[in-house]
Amino acid sequence: MDLFLQQTVNAFALGGTYALLALGLAVVFSIMGLINFAHGELMTIAGYVLMYCGLAGLPFLLSVPLAISASMVAAVLMERIAFRPVRNSSGATMLVTSFAVAMILQVLFQNLISTRSQPVLLPQLLSDSVTIGGLVIGVNKIAAIVSTLVMLVVLDRFMKHQKTGIAMRAAAEDFGVARLMGIRANTVIAGAFALSGLLAGVAAVLWVSQRASVDPLMGFMPVLKAFIAAILGGLGSLRGAVAGGFLLGFIEIYLAAFLPHEFQEFREPIGLGIVVLVLLFRPNGLIPSAALKAIKV
Amino acid sequence: MAPLLSVQSLQVRYGPIEAVLGIDFEIKEGEIVAFLGANGAGKSSTLNALVGLVPVASGTVTFNGSDITDWPPETLAPAGMTLSPEGRHVFGTLSVSENLLMGAYSIKDKDAVNDAWERVYTLFPILHERRDQFAGTLSGGQQQMLAVGRALMSNPRLLLLDEPSLGLAPKIVGQIFDLISLLREQGVTLALVEQNVSMALNIADRGYVLSSGKIVAAGSASELSQSDALQSAYLGGE
Ligand SMILES: Nc1ncnc2c1ncn2[C@@H]1O[C@H](COP(=O)(O)OP(=O)(O)O)[C@@H](O)[C@H]1O
Ligand SMILES: [Mg+2]
Numbered sequence: 001m002d003l004f005l006q007q008t009v010n011a012f013a014l015g016g017t018y019a020l021l022a023l024g025l026a027v028v029f030s031i032m033g034l035i036n037f038a039h040g041e042l043m044t045i046a047g048y049v050l051m052y053c054g055l056a057g058l059p060f061l062l063s064v065p066l067a068i069s070a071s072m073v074a075a076v077l078m079e080r081i082a083f084r085p086v087r088n089s090s091g092a093t094m095l096v097t098s099f100a101v102a103m104i105l106q107v108l109f110q111n112l113i114s115t116r117s118q119p120v121l122l123p124q125l126l127s128d129s130v131t132i133g134g135l136v137i138g139v140n141k142i143a144a145i146v147s148t149l150v151m152l153v154v155l156d157r158f159m160k161h162q163k164t165g166i167a168m169r170a171a172a173e174d175f176g177v178a179r180l181m182g183i184r185a186n187t188v189i190a191g192a193f194a195l196s197g198l199l200a201g202v203a204a205v206l207w208v209s210q211r212a213s214v215d216p217l218m219g220f221m222p223v224l225k226a227f228i229a230a231i232l233g234g235l236g237s238l239r240g241a242v243a244g245g246f247l248l249g250f251i252e253i254y255l256a257a258f259l260p261h262e263f264q265e266f267r268e269p270i271g272l273g274i275v276v277l278v279l280l281f282r283p284n285g286l287i288p289s290a291a292l293k294a295i296k297v
Numbered sequence: 298m299a300p301l302l303s304v305q306s307l308q309v310r311y312g313p314i315e316a317v318l319g320i321d322f323e324i325k326e327g328e329i330v331a332f333l334g335a336n337g338a339g340k341s342s343t344l345n346a347l348v349g350l351v352p353v354a355s356g357t358v359t360f361n362g363s364d365i366t367d368w369p370p371e372t373l374a375p376a377g378m379t380l381s382p383e384g385r386h387v388f389g390t391l392s393v394s395e396n397l398l399m400g401a402y403s404i405k406d407k408d409a410v411n412d413a414w415e416r417v418y419t420l421f422p423i424l425h426e427r428r429d430q431f432a433g434t435l436s437g438g439q440q441q442m443l444a445v446g447r448a449l450m451s452n453p454r455l456l457l458l459d460e461p462s463l464g465l466a467p468k469i470v471g472q473i474f475d476l477i478s479l480l481r482e483q484g485v486t487l488a489l490v491e492q493n494v495s496m497a498l499n500i501a502d503r504g505y506v507l508s509s510g511k512i513v514a515a516g517s518a519s520e521l522s523q524s525d526a527l528q529s530a531y532l533g534g535e
Contacts, residue, residue: 163398168389170399176350182374182403182451183478290390290433 001061005135013141015249016148017206021226022233022241023155024199025287030172030236030289031192032087034094035227038078038101040219042197044109046204047120047214054121055152062085068201076190087189102220109216117215120208144206151202152242159238164191172236173290193220201257225252232275234285299362301455301486302347302378303327307356309342309510316342318510319356324455329487331497331518334507334530340490341506342459348373348380353430360385361454362493374451377402381448383459383490385440389433393424397434400450404490409452417446420476423453428454438469449485456480457488462496474500494531 021039021153044065053063082101085094096212125141159165170187171178179185200219207222208214224249233244252275255267263270281283299321309317310341329415345351349370358366360378373379381453388396397417401410404422418425425502427435432443441461448456458477462470474496477487491497498504498518506514506527514526521527 163402166391166395167399167402170395171369173388173390174424176370177382178399179370179398180348180374180380180382181447183372183399184371199500242532292362 002135003257005175008136009100009135009141009145009255010245010257011250012148012226013144013206013210013249014253015068015204015246016215017245018149018226018229018249019242019245020148020199020203020206021222022229022245023152023238024196024203025223025226026233026236026238026241027168027192027199028196029230030238031168031175032094032189033091033095034081034083034098035091035235036078036083036196037098037223037227038082038097038105038194039200040221040223041105041109041227042071042075042078043207043219044105044214045074045150046201047112047208047218048109048118050205050208051118051120053215060123063208064205064287067205068198071201071204072194072197075193076198079193083193084189086227105227106216111197113216115216117213120212122209122212122213126209140206143209147206151199155238164188168195188231190221211292226233228272228275232278232285233271234282234288237285237287240285240287240289247278247286251275298326301361303359304487305359307337307343307346307358308354309346309351310354311351317346318435320505320507320510320512322474322505322512324486324488324513327484328456328466328503329481329489329501331489331501331504331521332507333494333497333504333521335525336492337509338507338530339510340507341459342379343379344459344488344490345382346355348391350382352378359506362534373466374453376455377384377452377454377486379448379451379455380457380459381444381461383463385437386442387432387435387440387443387447389467391432392429393432393435393443397424397428397450400447402488403451410450413450414454417449420449420479421446437471439464441465441469441473442476445473449480453485455486455488457490459490459491460492461489462491462493470496494527495522500506 025036028034049067049070049201050063053066078101083094083096086097114214129138131135159169167183167190168188171183226245229248230241231246232247233240251271255271257266305321306319306328307317308319312469336338339436346353349368353366360376365373382438388399397414401413404413420518423439424443424446427439429431432440435443445461461473468492477500480487490495498521501518503517504521505512506521508530513530514521514524
């Protein structure tokens, strides 16, 4: 039972990180139909900023907002430079563009920083653990869960109560009609990228906090997982992305913990098998996007 | 006095499909102008091109003295022209009041937004009653009222209405037409696309009849009601 609770905490921590990443993908996808595979490189950028801040001796509490801001700025620049010119192209063109952006950034990291994994200085506190009700829980896990919850609440409030947030929901449902209301396409899209950068930055801090290192390809795996989570949840649906992220985190952690030894080798394919099974029963994902049903002008 | 809107040789294309083949028309301040014609005649394409939802292939559109031909859609509501699109297109996952708030997106002045709420809720008490409901859960008639109300929130000088009575029960259609007369009294200039020809000509000052992307007849409402062009346009003839 203890082991189960312990793993449940781990699942919430990992699932929360996937949820934040999937949410970042979903925010952009819901508005411009782009699956941004370079989302992972936003994470990597935030990771490197954390590393350099550590080397420069900055306190962690200052490094974190710097890292997150860097990933937000990078996201907005990415939109301005790479995605705006292809905004009205097909989904395939935008997807290929995002792969190109991801690869260019990876090559830049490899050449300008290092091809190898670099250590990141973290405060001692993060590797401590506390005992709650007989459970030994790492501070980094608690921080991950708390940060995820805070982010989800903040984002929910933003989308429900801020005029810009409501405009983003409107644009996600029907971009043309939203523009007709005077909602500027550039504002909404830049806003979506800034939000996705914020989410990627927070996810990067959580990710690096569990591993204490950063490498040029750091963002690839988590974003691939987040992409799977976003599809599992229902592509373009924000609630779906969160649900999919958590579900994927649970599947991975429970399989790693409870799958018999002889099957551990097949953990990833079994996990993906479960995802496919869910999609067989719910082809549009756990919480399908409303825009799927919308008719276009 | 120069017309509020004037359009010269407007063409609209979707790839190889020529939807509007060079039409000229104008709308004067205070008028209700009807656009009539069979399905596929190019009426929606015309209105959508005016507000920038579809690109203008060639021609010029002048609104209130400015050449707005290639203006992006988001600039037209602030300039005083907006469209309530065919098929309503309310934001189904937003509440009624959020839909209306989006309609007033370009108005920065708080008092002006409050006046707009006031006006729309007075015109449509049902929207006030349902203000916290998701727009997607409203009936067709209520969604149409929301679509018109949302368009009115930007305080337009020229309101384009694309088939506001489409798919509605006769009683609701009557309400929509009553509303249109009321809007005229409030000083809104209207372009009205309608399948309901007799009701449209009853309320309009003038009209244009479109067929296969061309204007085949134009004139006052009473002239048009007696013309053969209208009948043949609906029968699909040229
Ligand atoms: N998005 C579109 N893509 C391609 N063809 C279109 C599109 N919208 C309309 N059309 C075509 O343009 C022509 C005019 O359509 P439309 O303007 O909708 O007519 P109306 O509103 O008078 O029924 C039709 O032949 C229609 O099939
Ligand atoms: Mg039409």
